[in-house]
Amino acid sequence: MRALKLLTYYLLGIIGIICISVLPQVFATKGITDVFGYFQSLGSFLTKLPNPEEWVYRTRDSLVAFPIFEVIWEPYIYSMMIFGGAIILGFFLAFVLAFSSNLLPHKRLGGLKRVLDFLESIPDLVIAILLQILSVYVFKAFGVDLFRVAGFAGEKVFFAPIVTLAILPTVSLFKILLLMIEEEMLKEYVGFLKSKGIKEFGILIRHVFRNVLPTTFQHSKVIIWATLSSQFVIERIFNVHGLTSLIAESLTPMTIAVTLLLLYTPFFLLFQVVDLWLVDDPIKGEQLFTSEKYSFRPLHTITNFIYSIAHIHWREIKPWRPFVTVFKVIINHLKNYKIAIGSLFFIGMISVSLFYSITTDNHVEKEYIIYEADGLTLKSTPPHAPGEPFILGSNNEGVDLLDALVIGAKYTLVFALLIAVLRGFIGMLGGILYAFLLKSRQQEWTERLVDSIHFLPLSVIAYALLAPILIEGVSGFAYSLQIFRTRKPAPLGVG
Template structure:
């Protein structure tokens, strides 16, 4: 029965991949003019897909027809060799470092954690660019070729792509293992084992490591998901002709479907079979908050409408939630990390808006720069900094500083907007998941949403957005407004199943508490329970999720920029002499498309400043996330206000009536009765 269930989930995953593979042709040929035409296209492709003789690899550059599986198999194996080697090296180093770190002094361990937070915030493109620049520097300066920088013809690059790709899973798993081992050592059974005289190394290897393995396995899904997207970019930067290269070269529904299924299958089988081996029953003691459990969609909608009508809208005070939000913001802004991160975004977006209004998005341009004599040529585009422009210019002589300033508002505002839409739609989905679906239905939804972890998110985004954002000789297929709206919708929907399940599980944990049963016994409706009990408990987790989604959106922007897919559309020129693709709005991903050229030519400023802008934005959001965690820990009593603690003087003689003030950890010398 369990194997049959795995087969059903696999078939559902394959069907979802087929649905994705049909979208590019639909957007390119029919699109918004006939939305229901997608289903006819899907039906036609399904009939073609089940016929093995139609599995043909085609490209626009070649009129020949080749075997689909025969063409894709070798690059697929090449990609898997790089991916599994990187995962093996990264995970092995993470375990070795995590075990060794537990024997370090506590001060050094805290510094190490801060360093891991910093490394985890560095985008994969920055890591790949720095590694490649280092190899080129050693080659050009000392003639030393440590690793092959890129694949060429039959000379495949292995070592450098593998080592670069292994950094992300190593850092992520290292950080997770440190936290889990630290939590495990705080449990009672560890104290008992130590009291029996068992040494720390024995407790770590025999007990702690065994207990954290199931949780570690589940964390690796998210790590592998991020690594798959990074491989999509690293293969591009190092000119690796893996499976993604052949997807982009052909870009037919058949090639897309076959390639994604080949990538999906091994990871699905590995994780599903391991889940089956590790499966343990999780019984949540949840109150029955639904009127009637039913798998009929009509009945579920009727129950939701009934709950909606029960809300006493006339008695709701619209200012009450606004005042509550305002008070919460004051609590958060008092934390300097949150204030610093929010101020960064406020200043950058405001400066960009003011500049655009004052100059009408003017960008300075300098074709040729002469010396003081007016005859000798000093530089031609791209001009290095600081003359004629502080941050240099691009290949056409446009000021990098002006373009970065103009594009800041588009990059950051739409990044924040997409992250907000992801969280708010996930919040609504989580309410439906936790309050209206039964346990069995929740398990099915969790398994189906879990399948998303086995497909590279950036590659799926590229597949869906390429026909929308690419300009043809006849022009764009959609208007600017349509392109922006469609990109926002697609980048939002891609993760809604995951955010819904994540927030739904957070709600389930809150619903398992005893005070929820008390509220239900006292007559509290589901709306009352959600608004007054569940939402306050998950607000901090929701804020953290918003920050994480914003960082993920920025990384997707960067990945799409490598492939010249810019937010709002890619402006291209056609003819014998073609200019590089440009972003219509100067948003930052449009400045990142020249990464490969910049690295090979040594014009570092073409990408250095925009990568710095992305990194600073990610660091600012990380500051906000850390600040939110600190505020919540302070409220829970996990940490305290160190400034108040410094004001404590030497301890005085106290009596049995002495009590301790909870906020300042200072003895008052009075009892509550006084």
């Protein structure tokens, strides 16, 4: 019975992968609003799946096709080596830091937390670039090659991607472990063991470690999900020819489906098998499966709702009170200098971006070829280095990166804020519906389906869906975000 359930959950995950894989092709050919076109493409793709000859890899704007597993297997192993190295390194450091920190004085523990909080606040992209700058600087200054900063001509780079990718699981798991260990150390059995003369280090290793391990395993799903999503960016920065490059070069439904399937299968099997093992052992699983299940009684719920509405004292309701409460909460939180500095930086960046856009009408400086003062000697071609003519340099088209960053800051920050609010609201609403509207069996199915999402990197899915908008092909952009699809005219000489 359990094997049948496991197979059912796995097949549901595969169905979701197939449905996602078709979307980029539909967006690029039929438009974002063509619902019937989506189902037609989905049906066409499903008819190709049973035919092994259709399992091919084809790059963008190319008619040459290769057997997909012959192309994808080596990059897949390469990407998994980087991911596995980052997870092993991150989890090892997190456990060492978490258990060692409990033996440190309180002041030093606070300092360690602040350092890790600082590392967590820095985007992976920035850390990757800083590592590359450090390696180049040391090589130019001292002639010492610390590590490869990027892959080139078939050369594989491991150290820098693994170190950069390991920061996220290290910090995230360390915080989780620290909270769980602190909670575990307050339990009665720890005091009993101390009274028996057992040293704190022995208690941590022999007892606390075993008790926090099951819950840590459950938290690791979210950490793995976030790490997989970050790997897409890290591989692009370090020019890793892994799964990321294959998806970037080919957005066919078959490539996307096989890539996501290879990522989904091993993690799904690992976590589902371990979950079954925890359920079989009530001692190991007691921390995971003791939550009370609520059944939904529609008539009782509606009656309570009507009763509550009827007994509201409408005259005492003050519509402005929630806004006053929110304002007071914000003011109280701003007394914390960390929140105050972060909020002021956030508001300041948006204000500067808006002011610049309004006063300059979104003007961006652009210089393609720069000459010396004599007007004849070539000084620089794109991409221009930082300094002159632009402080942060330019991209390959000669566009001033500082202007582009300032203009785009408001969109990035505002959308980040909206996404954070929506995630909190949707998560809270989903949790309420899950707890009070679903029965025990329905909750179990929902948990398994949601767990499946933890093994699909969102960055890969987002790239596959947005590439037709953001990447200009031979015939222009595939479609725009207008209600009706528009296609940019092809350049001269292109049919």
